Amino acid sequence: MPAPSHERCQNWWRQGMMGDAKAHYDGIVAFSQTDFTEDLKKISVQVLVMHGDDDQIVPYADSAPRSAKLLKNATLQTYPGFPHGMPTTQAETINADLLAFLSA
Template sequence: MPFITTKDKTEIFYKDWGNLAGKPVVFSHGWPLNSDNWENQMFFLASKGYRCIAHDRRGHGQYLDLKDVMMVGHSTGGGEVIRFLGRHGTSRVSRAVIVGAIPPVMVLKESNPKGLPIEVFDGFRTAMVKDRAQFFLDVPIGPFFGFNRPGAKISQGLIQSWWQQGMMCGFKGAYDCIKVFSETDMTEDLKKIDIPVLILHGTDDQIVPIDASAREGIRLLQKGTLKEYPDGPHALPNICIEEVNQDLLTFLES
């Protein structure tokens, strides 16, 4: 299996699917999951001739020498994409897509009146310490996939997959990441990005509410496009597979 070794000797696992000579698409997963959560999109785009690469974030499970990349991030992974571009620029990246993503910032504060109270994230931490295994069932059974909504078509397979991926994440990494994804402010990062950025977000996202994220972030991007999925949940790549796949392909080919 392929790994990249970082400067501090950490080994980062990654998947590399599709045409090695094709245009690269780099995927960044959400919390507390891993690269497996992108398998539907990677399989689809690889079948279209693209090179699809997804890594397991440090603690969850450097990119290769790539150029003309399209970066794709979901949830916390969307924040990872935005922070990367804000820090390192866009010389190697041609476009980016963030899906149900956390930027600009999630937590409620004076400069972010639409954010979620810190007590929400304190509740995550308390639930993890009390019984992580049960908490990691409660999240996918309920708000992550929107399975708590009336009439939702519940998939036990998705619930079990989320739980399995989450339990593979190191406890400390998962716990510490709650502070990172809730409190990191990427306002200035968004302003710096000078490439086209597509934002996909569900209007019924119960994890990252759209008003404080996508609808704020689009105002900060130089070349941003926002597509809202009516009544869409947080887990768009898992629930709205065909539509997300087509949106990614159309953006790649535009």
């Protein structure tokens, strides 16, 4: 997989700098320490769980398969080698799969 362009990296940096450091920290704490198990069990609509197996931010094994198992009507789509930012770095693949899921 090619490295992200300089422009793409600058855009990610810009997005990170737009928020307050404390707000970023609190967001990470909330997402990493909140148990969403009961919330996921209540969702009954069709859900596409998309996750790259090379995600360095949210480890694949600790999130995607577990979420898909808890959801009543989940389809798990695993992307070998895709990173956390796959909607940006692999937009063509992600968008095509999203459109196919929504059209089905």
